[in-house]
Amino acid sequence: MIGSFGLVNKGGRGFAASLFFGYKKSMAYLHGKTVLVTGASSGIGRATALAFAHEGCRLLVCARRAERLEELETELLAAGAGAVLRFSLDVQDRAAVDQVLAGLPKEWAEIDVLVNNAGLSRGLAKVYEDDPQNWEEMIDTNVKGLLYVTRQVVPGMVARGRSHVINMGSTAGYITYANGAVYCATKAAEKAISEGLKLDLMGTPVRVTSVDPGMVETDFSKVRFRGDEARAAKIYENITPLTPEDIADAIVWAAGRPAHVNIHTIVMTTIDQGNSVTFNRRG
Ligand code: 8X3
Numbered sequence: 001m002i003g004s005f006g007l008v009n010k011g012g013r014g015f016a017a018s019l020f021f022g023y024k025k026s027m028a029y030l031h032g033k034t035v036l037v038t039g040a041s042s043g044i045g046r047a048t049a050l051a052f053a054h055e056g057c058r059l060l061v062c063a064r065r066a067e068r069l070e071e072l073e074t075e076l077l078a079a080g081a082g083a084v085l086r087f088s089l090d091v092q093d094r095a096a097v098d099q100v101l102a103g104l105p106k107e108w109a110e111i112d113v114l115v116n117n118a119g120l121s122r123g124l125a126k127v128y129e130d131d132p133q134n135w136e137e138m139i140d141t142n143v144k145g146l147l148y149v150t151r152q153v154v155p156g157m158v159a160r161g162r163s164h165v166i167n168m169g170s171t172a173g174y175i176t177y178a179n180g181a182v183y184c185a186t187k188a189a190e191k192a193i194s195e196g197l198k199l200d201l202m203g204t205p206v207r208v209t210s211v212d213p214g215m216v217e218t219d220f221s222k223v224r225f226r227g228d229e230a231r232a233a234k235i236y237e238n239i240t241p242l243t244p245e246d247i248a249d250a251i252v253w254a255a256g257r258p259a260h261v262n263i264h265t266i267v268m269t270t271i272d273q274g275n276s277v278t279f280n281r282r283g
Helices: 002-010 012-028 043-054 066-079 094-102 132-160 181-200 220-224 229-235 244-255
Strands: 034-037 058-063 083-088 113-116 163-168 206-213 265-268 273-275
Touching: 034 043, 043 058, 043 066, 043 113, 043 244, 058 066, 066 083, 094 132, 113 132, 132 163, 132 181, 132 206, 163 181, 163 244, 181 206, 206 244, 220 229, 244 265
Parallel strands: 034 058, 034 113, 058 083, 113 163, 163 206, 206 265
Antiparallel strands: none
8 A cells, every 4th residue: 555655754763663662552452461371381381471471461371280380470470470370281181171261260260362382292203103192192282282272261252352362383284294294283283273263253353373483492302202302402403493482472472463453373483494394404
């Protein structure tokens, strides 16, 4: 639209300042919002909770091991969180998800932003040789767990209006890599579920975003290789991976857009990654 070029007339610093203050203003409405982050004890979940705390949000944080959230609670409050409620939750356990989320204290029941972050990868093996237990854990967490939490939280969002579901996808959902068929399948499923949820929410003000990173340096590879640190380190060899904070930044940015703006997908990689199978390894 020609009209949008009117901004150019503001020139140099005026234009930059209007962009900056517009950004701050739209982030301001995150202040005081209630945000649920699953899988918050480490990596992207932890960084995301902290990033929302910096915006003055109220944080509901859960993970399988609640004791790992104790220190995070202190950090969230120090960072500016309005309040924090931490609890233990294994998203694979449908009965627990239903019970815990339906039983949230009244002042925590109205969730404005749900970050479906809990997810994992197990093994890197040929699909015809892999241990089916690995598949169960990935499918139960990355697909079924995401669905269970969504099923519990979204009806309240629809009833209340303006809210946002942010799902963690992956570049692995776009191009399947060798030995990763089932992990990639779970992320392809996440992509389809995010798209379908957006369609199902048409006519409501509830937004849906899928944030789809490539390689991020977290415990992801250590978990995948069940604690084999040397093997995990090889994944990031001679590459500058994304950091959990890079992803948290994108999540909070998407959540901070004006209410009429729905960011559908954010695909992001390090400069050293082209897609899920193409890397620039230095040296
Ligand atoms: C994580 C990205 O490429 O390590 O979802 O599978 S990758």
